[in-house]
Every structure is written in structure tokens, then in C-alpha cells.
Amino acid sequence: MELLQGTLDMLVLRTLRAGPLHGYGIAKNIRSASNEALDIEFGSLYPALKRLEMKGWIASAWETSEHNRRAKYYKLTAAGRKQLLREHSKWADFVSAVSRIMGPAPEVKG
Amino acid sequence: MMLWNRLKYLRPAWRRNQEREMREELDSLVAIAGRAELGNLTMAMENARATWGWTWLESIIADIRYSFRSLRRQPAFVAVAVLSLALAIGANSAIFSFADALLLRPLPVPDPSALFDVSYTAPDNPFEGMSFPDYRDLRDKSRSFAGVATYHLTTLAAATEATAPARIRFTVLVSGNFFPVLGVAPLAGRAFRPDEANAPGQAVAMISYDFWRQYPDSQSVIGAPLRLNGIVFTIIGVLPESFTGLDRFIRPSIYIPLGMSQRLASAMSDPLEDRGRHNLVVKARLSAESSPESAQAELATLGASLEREYPRTNHSRRMSVRTELARRIQQTPQMLELVKMLMGLVGLILIIACSNLANLLLARARARSREIAIRLSIGAGRLRLVRQLMTESFLLAIFGGAAGLFFAYLGILLLQTWSVPTDPPNILGAQLDWRVVEFSFLVALVSCLFFGLAPAWQTVRMDFVPALKDGGHGTSAGRRTLGRDVLVIGQIALAMVVLIAAGMFLAGFRRMLVASPEFRVDHLITLDTAPDMLHYTPDQAKTFYRQLVDRVRLMPGVADVAMTEALPLAPAQTILTVVPEGYQFPKGRETAVEFGSSVDAGYFRIMRVEVTRGRAFTVDDRAGTRRVAIVNQQFAKTYWPDQDPIGKRIRLDKPDGPPAEVVGVARTGHYLVVNEAPEPYVYVPYEQNPRSQMTLIVQSMADPASLASPLRETVRSIDPNLPVFNLRTVATLYESRATGTWLQFLQMVGTLGAIGLVLAMTGLYGLIAYNVSRRVKEFGIRVALGANRRDVVWLVERRGLLLACVGIAIGAVLTRVAMPMLAAGFRGLGSSPPVVYALIPLALLIVSAAASYLPALRAGGLDPLRALRDE
Incomplete structure (x- = not known):
């Protein structure tokens, strides 16, 4: 499924709310949380991480993973938490507006 | 904070650090997930770098680096391009500096644009x-x-x-x-x-x-x-x-x-x-x-x-508020004409140079069509390539502007030598200042758009498949060079306009040179002094001048002495208000203002001003005797046409002023400038019309300049405080007023003409040479099939001449349109002698023939075997 434009940042922030993850972990997490519906390519995720980091919404640090491997872990900052709230309400407004227009799926005849 | 963050991404050390950090991170992820899972990591990193936000700057720097490299590979191309531009920009900047000194430079005060001139406008x-x-x-x-x-x-x-x-x-x-x-x-x-x-x-x-x-x-x-x-x-x-x-x-x-x-x-x-x-x-x-x-x-x-x-x-006086520029233009409208004409000429030269550059770039574009094609085929954006090509043009323009400043400096040095030997000096403030520098680079940038954009666009619009296939040479020949032909034709046409303007100056100048000064210039030295400045009464001044003349006459080496109020062709001329007897003034006027001066009895003799009828002044024309005057031929012609002027009377100053009887008619000379129309002139005798500031004219037996310091000493011996100024030989004055300025002016316009010609011929030569190099194979076949070498030479030569002829024909039309505008306000220039119109096209044709002959010779000398093999 194609990602709606501008939703990737929100998804990353939301995913990190549960706790710090490394870059590949974030991609995997999104995929599994959406029941494999959203297959985020790492190539597009990684620049998004860097962008969010530059904006100060997430921060990164080197840590050791469960399999004793070093990786860079990203976590939500206070500013990122606020941003997530903003995005969340914007998203909710957007969804309710769109569903008002679309209504239940029409029956297709013929 | 955000800006600081952004700026920190520019620091090379920081960037290196970040890159390393990113590589480590990605490597660690590869270890965890495997390369296949992560996809194209180079791309990911590239995109991540792009979020730093300075990619535009990086790519510009990359463009500039690339441009430098590609320009360095073709030093000859760069040399011709930069030199063409430098000549044109240098000419433009030097003329701008000249115009700045004549008209444009704002007053040297803070916020000059708020300063206005207030004066009266009277009828x-x-x-x-x-x-x-x-x-x-x-x-x-x-x-x-x-x-x-x-x-x-x-x-x-x-x-x-x-x-x-x-x-x-x-x-x-x-x-x-x-x-x-x-x-x-x-x-x-x-x-x-x-x-x-x-x-x-x-x-x-x-x-x-x-x-x-x-x-x-x-x-x-x-x-x-x-x-x-x-x-x-x-x-x-x-x-x-x-x-x-x-x-x-x-x-x-x-x-x-x-x-x-x-x-x-x-x-x-x-x-x-x-x-x-x-x-x-x-x-x-x-x-x-x-x-x-x-x-x-x-x-x-x-x-x-x-x-x-x-x-x-x-x-009937009205107050007028004017800007400084409006005041200057109104005061010296001829300066505006001069500036317009010169700016027009250098503008044409700039167009010629830009056409040259465009032509070179088009030729270059074909030569590197393979490179462009490869870049296009591996996915470079066309706009991106245009930007790259424009960066090269921009670099050329910057080099051209910098080198142009050097040429401008030479021109400004020449302009600074323009002077009239007056005391205190008048100054033409042409100088290389920030205004000139800014102007040069502005011209460079504008010309860069002018010559760079079209070739760049044409380059990337090409169809790259055939370009890749046949190794970067020869696709559909005819249509492709049409644009370049038009450019060269335009260059020749514009060069013709510039040359005809130069030719007109030359012809006008020759007329001035052959015009006799109408007075003696050799063995004369003059000096001014001003007893009135030291509060001499009129009687004291008269005594002083009598004393001065007597003492100078006794100086060794002095042959003769005379006095005049104004020397002919000196920058400052005096005027007299006169009422010629019997002349019917138009309604509302009752006096005339004409050039005139008070001279002593020796003036006509020492200056060799010929009195054609009647007599010169004598020592008997003094205070108390009958008032007399001498008019020149033009005065007699203007006020008493077909009548005998001798015996007529002129009232001086006002209608009821003292009458003076005309006793002689002098030959008409030049009074203010050599190219003036014949001017009426009135002489009155000094003894009857004493003045407080007179010019002493001394005739020497040997070199007049050797009398300078003895003369100064003689004035000092009478009154040590009296200022002595304008101590100069008449020859020096005449040279600077009659020939010097015009000669320099001619040099200036002549230089512009030469630059125009050189640039246009470079363009023609370049195009013909390029055509030859493209048709090497064809010429080889022709020669191999037994074509005469002379025929091949003629084939090439014919093309050059054809272009030149079309250019000259268009130039002739342009000249008819442009010349009245260029020559407006220049006496003796508008009516250019037909010889100029005949000679310039002929000269242009000959030079064009020569410019295309070199490549033609090469075409004729081709070894058919080599030519065919190289292809």
C-alpha cells in the first residue's frame, strides 16, 4: 500500500512512543503494526529519521541491541511528543472529514 | 537557533563527522538485517544528506568545479571568449566612466538624490x-x-x-x-x-x-x-x-x-x-x-x-526645481548627445561580442555533444544541464568582466590625459571607482544571459541517440548552422555601423584640421592677470596695464606686445551687447549679444587677423576721440546684408548707449571652438573701452615658452601680489582646443571601431573555420574525385564573402536608421561624405575575405587520404 504523503513522519513518531528503536527496528515495527499493509522502504525511512532528528523531535544514541549488537537507537524527545499530539489531532480531523465525504462504500452495479 | 543549526551543517569537519556517523549506523544495520533487506543504502544516505539543506550550494560548487575543469581543457576557446568579452566590457566600462564624469556621477554628498537644484527660468x-x-x-x-x-x-x-x-x-x-x-x-x-x-x-x-x-x-x-x-x-x-x-x-x-x-x-x-x-x-x-x-x-x-x-x-521669472541630472543635461545638452552616442556605440560592440560568445558556445556544444548525450542518457535532467552550461558561461563572463576592467583602466588613463591648459585647472573626473566596477560586472552578468542561455538550451534539446551513434559529428548540417550564420551576419552589420560612425568622425576631424586657425599660433605666449582682484580702481588698472606693456616690450627676446580681453579659442570668451544701426530686431528684442572683446592697437598685427576692408585700430583711437569699432565679415553679413558696413554705427550696451563707428571689417575666424558655424564678432579699442582683466599677448623672437618665467617676474616687479595665470603659448592652447580634444576623441571612436571590426572578424573566421573542420570529409572526397584545389578554396571563401555581403547590406540599412540618431547634435557629423559610405563596406569586404581565406586555404590544402581516414 502506498503511503499517503506526509504521514511517514507521524508514523515514525507514533512508533517511537513505545520506546527507543534502531532504524531497521522502526521499519519492521511499522510493517508488523499495520499487518504488513505498510511496507516502508528503508531508503525512504532513513532520510525521514535524519530530518526528524534535525528538527529536534527525535534523538539518537549508540546502544547495544538484544543480540548484543551495537546500533543507533532513536527515541522521542519532549518536542517530538508535542509534535505527535499535534499530528495526531490533525490526522483525526483529516480522517473524519474524508470519511464524511466518502460515506460507506457504494454498491457497484452491473 | 535554527539558522545556527543549518550553518553548522556547512562546516566541513562537522559534515565529515556526520557522514562517518551515518556510515557506521548503516553498517551496523546491515549487520543486523542484511543488505538485501535494506535496499539501496547509497541512495538513502544521499537523501539523508539532502535533508541538511545545503545541496543547492553543494551542487553549485560542484558545477563551478566541473566548469573549471571543462574550461581548462580548452584554453584557446577560453582565451578567445574572455578576450572578446573583455574588449567589449572594457570599452563599455571606460565609456561609462567617461559618461559618469560628464553627466551621471551623483553629487559627492550623503543621500544625493534628495538634493535638488532650484533656479529661475527667465525668457x-x-x-x-x-x-x-x-x-x-x-x-x-x-x-x-x-x-x-x-x-x-x-x-x-x-x-x-x-x-x-x-x-x-x-x-x-x-x-x-x-x-x-x-x-x-x-x-x-x-x-x-x-x-x-x-x-x-x-x-x-x-x-x-x-x-x-x-x-x-x-x-x-x-x-x-x-x-x-x-x-x-x-x-x-x-x-x-x-x-x-x-x-x-x-x-x-x-x-x-x-x-x-x-x-x-x-x-x-x-x-x-x-x-x-x-x-x-x-x-x-x-x-x-x-x-x-x-x-x-x-x-x-x-x-x-x-x-x-x-x-x-x-x-517673468519662474522658480524651477530640478534634479541634479536634469540640471546637468539642461546646462550641457551636447554632453547628453555625446554620452548617448558613445553608449550606443559600445552597446553595439557588446552585442557583437555576445554574438561571438554565443557562436563559440554553439560550436563547442556540437564538439561536446557526445559528452552531453552521455549525461542525458544516464539520466541527468535537462534543466540541470542548462544550469551546468550556464555556470560555464557565468564563469566566462566573470573572467571577461575582470579582464574588461583592466582594459577599462587603460581607457580611463587615456581619458584622464584630456585637459585644456587652463589655470585653475578644469578636470574631467573619469576614474576607476566602485561605480565602474559594479557597472562592469553588471554588464558581464547581463551579457552572460544574452550569450549563454540560447546555446545552453539548444545544446540540451538535442536528440542524443544519433549524437551517441556517430561519435559527435555531423548531423543535419544546413539547419544547424543557420542560427550561427545569422549571428555572424548580425556582427558584420553592427561592426559596419560602428565603423561608419568612426569614419564620420575621421572625416569631420579632417575638415577641422584643414580648417585654418585664421590667426597666428606660432611664437606667441599669453598671460592673464587680474588687478581688480587686488582692488585696483579702473584708473589704477589702466596705469598698470600701460606699465606692463611698456616693460614687456623692453624685455630681451620680445618682438611685439598686444592686449585683448579674450583670446580666440580660449575656453572663456567675452560677449558684448550691441545695437547695430538700421537693423530691424524681431518684436520684443532691442539688443543683440555677440562675441566681442576690447583689444589694443597692436592686436590685429600680432595675431595676424586680416582686416579685409577699412583699417585696424591705431593709437589715435583713444579716450576722447571718436568711438570706433571693427566687425568681422559674419557680423556685417548678419546685420547689414548687401550693405557697406564701413561708416555704419553700433550702439554699445543698450539702444541709447554710446555709438561707435565701424572703421574696419576683419576676416571671420573661429572663436570658441574650431567646428563652430561662422560667428559674428565685434572688436572695440581698449583705450576707449578699458577692462579690468586683460590678456597680454607677447610675440617672441625665439621659443615663446622661454619667456614664461621672465614674464612672471615682470608682473611681480610691478606688484608682487598680482596673480599670474593662464601663462601658456598660443600653440599649446590651439593644439588642445582645436586638435587635441578632437584627436583624442577620434582615437576613442577609432578604437571602438577597431574593436567592433576585430570582434566581428573573429566571429566570421571562427564560423568559416568551423565549417571547414566539419566538412573535412566532403572536401577530401572532392579532392579525391579530382576537384581543383582552387575550387575548394573558392567554395569556402564564397561562403565567407556571402555572409559578409549580407551583413554589409543589412549594415547599410541599419546605418541609415541609426546614424541620424548617433550623430544628432554633432555639428559637421550628420552629413557624412559619401566616401565614408563607399570605403567602409569595401574595407569590411576585404577584411572579411582575408578572415575566410585562412580556413579556405586549409580546406584547399587537405590531404584527401588523411581527411578520409580521420573520419
């Missing part, structure tokens, strides 16, 4: 000064201005001490608020206080920076005495170097309060209280709330009320 004078009472009313009553200042420019005899010889210097008499209104603060000392500026005035002076530098001990200048016209002034301040005065060609040395006018002139009444004395220049600084239009409206009302109140002095 017979569009540019009349104001009287001090009028100025005072204007200053006190107007609401439109933040400040209104006034000044009057004059020459004074300046000496540092009583026994030192005085030197004549430009001096400005200024109102008390002059420097505050201009916004100029003294470099040292102080400006005038209001009480110093008011009548009767304090003897205090401020001096210019240049004058200050002439003092041996510059530290003790403040408070030092300065004798001006014999009155001791105290120097209170020094002006900054940047303030060179408000008049274009004059750099005044001394500023003193207007309140000193009466004492300096040793006048009985205060000239500042005379409302009829319209000799002040008024400069007003517009207040922030008003516009020039509202100021003009206000002053119109004010002027009208003054006219009602003082009908005698202010009759």
Missing part, C-alpha cells in the same frame, strides 16, 4: 541664478525642504603670505548652512557658524582636502592665515577628501562665507541685498514628507508672489 535664460534676498525668502517660506543652501563659484587670488605671489584658485562663497544642508562634515577643524556667514561676514575660510595636502606642514593649517584678494582670512576647517565640490569639472580649493562678498568685491553696497543680482546657485534638500512635484508647485506659488512684490527685478 532669455532657462538657467538663471537667484539673488540673495530671493534665496532668503525661499529658505524662510518654503515648507517642502529640510534645508536650502546657496553658493556662488568664483576665482580669487590666493596667497599664503603678503610677499608670496598669489595663485588664482576656484573659491566658493557659501551660505552659513551650506555644509549642514549638504551633510558634509569637516575632516579637521570646524564648519562655519551661523554668525560667521551673515553680513558683513567674518574672514574665515575652509579649504578642500587637495589644497590642504599642498601645505608642507599639514598639521598647523587650522588657524593659519590665507590671503584672498589681499584680505587676510583664517583657515578654520578642512573638508574631507570625498567632497570635491558641486560642479562637475571644477574642484574648488577654498570655501568662504557669502557674507564676505562685499569686502571681496570692494563694492559700495552689499551685493547680498541686491535683488536684481541673479548669480547664486541654490541647492535644497527635500524633506521626507514632500515630493519633487509638491515642491515645484509650492515654489511656483512662491515665485509668483515674489514677482508680484518685486516686479522690477523678478519680472
